[in-house]
Amino acid sequence: MELLRIDRLTAGIEEKELLHGVSMTVGSGETHVLMGPNGAGKSTIGLTVMGSPEYQVTGGRILFEGEDITEESADRRAKRGIFLSFQNPVEIPGLSLSDFLRNALEQISGQRMKLWDFKKQLRAAMDVLQMDAAYADRDLNVGFSGGEKKKAEILQLLMLKPKLAILDETDSGLDVDAVRTVSAGIAAYREQCGGSLLIITHNTKILESLTVDRTHIIADGRITAEGGAELIDEINRSGFEKYTERAI
Amino acid sequence: MKQKTQVADIDRSLYDFRYDEDAADLLASGITPEIIREISEEKGDPEWMRQFRLHSLEIFAKTEMPPWGPPVDGLNLDNIVAYIRPKSRMNTDWNDVPENIKETFERLGIPQAERESLAGVGAQYDSELVYHNVRREVAESGVVYTDLESAMHDPRFAEMIRTHFMKLVPPTDHKFAALHGAVWSGGSFVYVPAGVRLEIPLQSYFRLNAKGAGQFEHTLIIVEDDAYLHFIEGCSAPKYYEAGLHAGCVELYVGKRATLRYSTIENWSKNMYNLNTKRAVVAEGGRIEWVSGSFGSHVSYLYPMSILNGRGAHAEFTGITFAGAGQNLDTGAKIVHNAPETSSHIDTKSISKSGGISTFRSAVTVAEQAVGSRSSVSCESLMLDSISRSDTVPVMDIRTDQADIGHEAKIGRISDDAVFYLMSRGLDEQSARAMIVSGFADNVSKELPLEYAMEMNNLIRLEMTGSTG
Numbered sequence: 150m151e152l153l154r155i156d157r158l159t160a161g162i163e164e165k166e167l168l169h170g171v172s173m174t175v176g177s178g179e180t181h182v183l184m185g186p187n188g189a190g191k192s193t194i195g196l197t198v199m200g201s202p203e204y205q206v207t208g209g210r211i212l213f214e215g216e217d218i219t220e221e222s223a224d225r226r227a228k229r230g231i232f233l234s235f236q237n238p239v240e241i242p243g244l245s246l247s248d249f250l251r252n253a254l255e256q257i258s259g260q261r262m263k264l265w266d267f268k269k270q271l272r273a274a275m276d277v278l279q280m281d282a283a284y285a286d287r288d289l290n291v292g293f294s295g296g297e298k299k300k301a302e303i304l305q306l307l308m309l310k311p312k313l314a315i316l317d318e319t320d321s322g323l324d325v326d327a328v329r330t331v332s333a334g335i336a337a338y339r340e341q342c343g344g345s346l347l348i349i350t351h352n353t354k355i356l357e358s359l360t361v362d363r364t365h366i367i368a369d370g371r372i373t374a375e376g377g378a379e380l381i382d383e384i385n386r387s388g389f390e391k392y393t394e395r396a397i
Numbered sequence: 398m399k400q401k402t403q404v405a406d407i408d409r410s411l412y413d414f415r416y417d418e419d420a421a422d423l424l425a426s427g428i429t430p431e432i433i434r435e436i437s438e439e440k441g442d443p444e445w446m447r448q449f450r451l452h453s454l455e456i457f458a459k460t461e462m463p464p465w466g467p468p469v470d471g472l473n474l475d476n477i478v479a480y481i482r483p484k485s486r487m488n489t490d491w492n493d494v495p496e497n498i499k500e501t502f503e504r505l506g507i508p509q510a511e512r513e514s515l516a517g518v519g520a521q522y523d524s525e526l527v528y529h530n531v532r533r534e535v536a537e538s539g540v541v542y543t544d545l546e547s548a549m550h551d552p553r554f555a556e557m558i559r560t561h562f563m564k565l566v567p568p569t570d571h572k573f574a575a576l577h578g579a580v581w582s583g584g585s586f587v588y589v590p591a592g593v594r595l596e597i598p599l600q601s602y603f604r605l606n607a608k609g610a611g612q613f614e615h616t617l618i619i620v621e622d623d624a625y626l627h628f629i630e631g632c633s634a635p636k637y638y639e640a641g642l643h644a645g646c647v648e649l650y651v652g653k654r655a656t657l658r659y660s661t662i663e664n665w666s667k668n669m670y671n672l673n674t675k676r677a678v679v680a681e682g683g684r685i686e687w688v689s690g691s692f693g694s695h696v697s698y699l700y701p702m703s704i705l706n707g708r709g710a711h712a713e714f715t716g717i718t719f720a721g722a723g724q725n726l727d728t729g730a731k732i733v734h735n736a737p738e739t740s741s742h743i744d745t746k747s748i749s750k751s752g753g754i755s756t757f758r759s760a761v762t763v764a765e766q767a768v769g770s771r772s773s774v775s776c777e778s779l780m781l782d783s784i785s786r787s788d789t790v791p792v793m794d795i796r797t798d799q800a801d802i803g804h805e806a807k808i809g810r811i812s813d814d815a816v817f818y819l820m821s822r823g824l825d826e827q828s829a830r831a832m833i834v835s836g837f838a839d840n841v842s843k844e845l846p847l848e849y850a851m852e853m854n855n856l857i858r859l860e861m862t863g864s865t866g
Contacts, residue, residue: 199821202813227823239818243836249822252832257823288836305822 150177151215152345153198153231153313158209160197167193169370170209175313180339180346180359182381185367186389191349192236194367195315199233200226213313228257230312230344234302234319240290246301247271247285250308257309274307277337279330296327303334307341314338315347320355328354335359353381368393428474430454433579440546440582445559453568453578460572467696467725467754472642472670474576535595541588542599545615548586558586561617565648565676565704573644573672573698577613581646584614587628591621591652598627598660598846612643618659622652622680629849630661641669643694649677651685653707658686662849664856665693667723672698681707681736688844689716691728692856700758702731705739705767712741717841717853720753720785721860729758729790734767734800743774744840749785750860756788765796773803779837780810781830831861 153175161167167190175181185191197204198211200223211219213229241249251267271285278300290298299319306314316335320328336358338344348356364380366373366389373392374380384392433454437447462469535542541554548554568578585601601616620626630647643665651657657677665671671694677685685703703712714730732741747755757776778787789806811833819829835842835857842850 201817203817222826223817223820224823224825224829227821233821235818235821239812239815241815241819241833241836243839244832249819249832252828253819253822253824256825256828288839309822 152177152179152213153347154212155194155198156210156212158197158206158211160193160204160206162204166207167204167370168197171367171370171372172209173365173372173375175345175347176362177312178343178345179362181348182356182361182364183347183349183367184351184364184381184384184389186393189367190370191367192317193370195233195317195347195349198226198315199223199231224256227309227311232306232309232311232314234299234306234314234316236317236321238290238298238302240288240293242288242291244289245286246289246304249289250305253305254308270308274304277307278304278334280304295322296324299323299327299331300334303331303338306338307334310338310342311344312342313345313347315349317349318351319348320350320352325354328352331355332358353385356381366392428454428457428576428580436580436582441550443549443555446549449563450579453575456568457572457575457579460575463571463573463698466698466727466756469670469672469696471695474642538593538595539590540593540595541586543586545584545586545617554586554588557588557619558617561619561648561650562615563646563648565650565678566646566674570674574646574674577615577644577646577674581613581615583612584616584645585618587618587626589620589624589626589655592623593621594625595627596625598629600629600631602631612641612645614645616645616647618648618657619650620652620655620657622655624652624655626656627658627660629846630659631663641666642672643669644672644674646673647675647701649675649685651677651679651683653680654682655680656684656686658688660688660845660849662690662845662853663693667693667695667721669694670696675699675701676704677702677712678704678706679710679712682709683707684711684713687712687714687716687730688841689714689728690841690845690853690856691716691718691726692860694726695724697726697728699727700729700731700760702733703741704733704735705741706735708736708738710736710739714741714743714745715840715844716745717838718745718747718755718757719857719860720747720749720755722751722753725754725756727756727758729756729760731760732762732772734761734763734770734772736767738769739767740771742772743776745776746837746840747776747778747787748781748834748837749778749787750781752784754786754788756790758790758792760792760794761802762794763796763800763802768797768799770797771801773805775805777807777837778809779834780808781834827862831858834861
């Protein structure tokens with residue numbers, strides 16, 4: 150079943166168009182990979198699907214479960230079940246990770262949550278990610294290392310249980326052990342909620358424990374190739390060069 | 398969950414109810430020697446106090462308006478009713494408090510708070526304390542918590558009050574201190590004997606109900622050597638179109654190795670002139686800890702001062718000021734290091750929104766003899782839109798080179814990235830902004846007892862709701 154459909158999307162910042170008619174579809178429970186050289190528009194797709202006000206959609210549509218969400222605010226999209234793991238998560242002083250998560254959960258579900266149940270869930274999710282329990286009481290992302298920030302993003306994924314998770318370079322800047330932990334978190338998400346994944350990455354380490362259904366290659370704001378998992382191996386061998394040319 | 402969108406004035410519905418006062422009980426407007434004599438007569442002042450009032454009035458007449466800070470032209474002193482006597486004498490049984498006054502405080506949650514978590518409560522309605530109660534075990538430990546008038550007539554405290562009253566804040570300090578000296582009425586007297594550590598806080602609540610009235614309560618607290626006290630002060634008033642005046646005075650005496658924590662959540666209505674003076678003097682090894690939240694009033698002048706007179710004395714000031722539409726809040730803190738190895742820390746946050754103006758002033762003085770002293774000042778401002786204003790005026794007067802002084806100031810706006818980040822997790826825009834602002838105010842809410850921290854967060858939430866959308 151079709152979950153996300155991006156249909157001939159053009160979008161950009163101010164006068165500068167960054168996506169020139171991108172189309173792709175992600176089905177329910179599927180794992181997709183989005184690859185491409187730096188500046189190709191990978192993050193722009195993630196942020197635009199999430200509803201960042203920084204990017205203006207100038208043409209095309211975004212559909213989620215068949216409904217047009219192109220004009221919707223980010224919080225409404227989150228309530229529908231879309232999640233974006235940020236490349237550079239923002240620090241919020243004075244707001245603890247656990248207070249934030251409990252609020253977000255209550256907003257998304259529309260009902261109050263018992264503190265005890267919440268703590269139990271949080272504890273379990275933190276265990277999957279081998280996070281020290283003390284992080285729950287720390288201010289959101291404040292003073293977290295790069296790896297800790299990425300773990301905190303995956304923690305939010307595990308707690309919020311979205312239908313679609315877009316992971317924007319969640320593996321970048323992580324050491325081998327951290328990549329393994331984060332991968333375990335992503336596997337747990339797949340196992341627990343069977344949600345779809347759209348993974349934006351440079352690195353194939355994070356994909357090792359996953360079965361990739363489809364790969365999309367983006368260059369200069371256009372999808373230049375699509376295929377199965379075999380496309381990833383090809384990129385690894387010969388790089389993006391021939392796909393960049395095709396885009397021109 | 399549906400978000401309520403309200404306009405700023407309705408937000409105050411909890412505080413904005415009021416009862417009509419009886420005209421017969423208002424003394425004539427304006428401040429004259431006759432009025433002062435009448436107040437003094439009514440209160441049965443001792444002779445020294447009557448003289449003190451009249452002398453203060455002379456100083457008041459001679460003193461100019463303060464030359465700094467926001468304008469106070471909207472304040473017509475001839476129209477401020479200085480003294481309103483409620484139709485009630487002081488009570489120690491809540492059941493004896495007149496119905497409408499009782500209802501006022503019940504709506505504000507005062508007796509409830511007392512039942513739950515306080516060692517003692519005082520409630521002042523307009524000019525007089527109407528209710529006072531201290532738990533028995535607290536009274537048995539020798540702690541005195543009563544109204545200043547009663548204490549003045551109690552032979553055990555009369556001399557103590559004469560030697561401390563307006564000695565820290567003399568009437569010559571500024572025009573409104575002089576006014577206070579002349580017309581003061583009500584307020585609290587707290588005495589904590591040496592070595593007594595009161596683990597649960599005492600609370601006073603000031604409520605200004607009558608139109609155009611001035612509240613001039615005086616708080617005098619003496620904490621003897623090695624004692625501990627946490628005192629909480631709450632203030633509110635309903636909204637009227639006539640400007641009201643609050644010119645209270647707080648004098649705190651902290652003994653050797655004693656600690657006094659003084660917490661305030663002030664939410665005067667937005668036509669009030671809050672010209673309040675607070676000062677503490679701290680002896681050797683003692684501590685004063687101020688926790689201050691300023692949300693209400695039209696204009697505020699408020700700079701609690703700590704005078705560190707004994708070796709190793711310490712002052713801490715943690716404050717937040719939230720200036721919304723039509724508010725000009727001039728707040729800050731002053732520290733005087735008068736002895737060696739004293740230390741102080743000022744940590745303030747200010748928020749301005751919808752055209753509000755927030756000015757932070759700090760004054761740190763380190764005297765020549767205060768060698769080895771340390772002071773750090775940190776102030777952060779958050780402007781929620783482009784029409785609001787935030788200023789910082791730090792002043793330092795350091796007379797010794799053997800002192801360690803630091804200052805840090807930051808001014809910023811809510812980042813769009815932060816709002817988007819929270820929204821991407823399902824929080825609507827208002828909630829996202831409110832959470833960021835509450836987080837910004839975290840330095841103060843962490844220092845407050847839970848129910849006050851919750852009240853403060855509610856105030857922030859109310860201020861934030863209706864600001865967007």
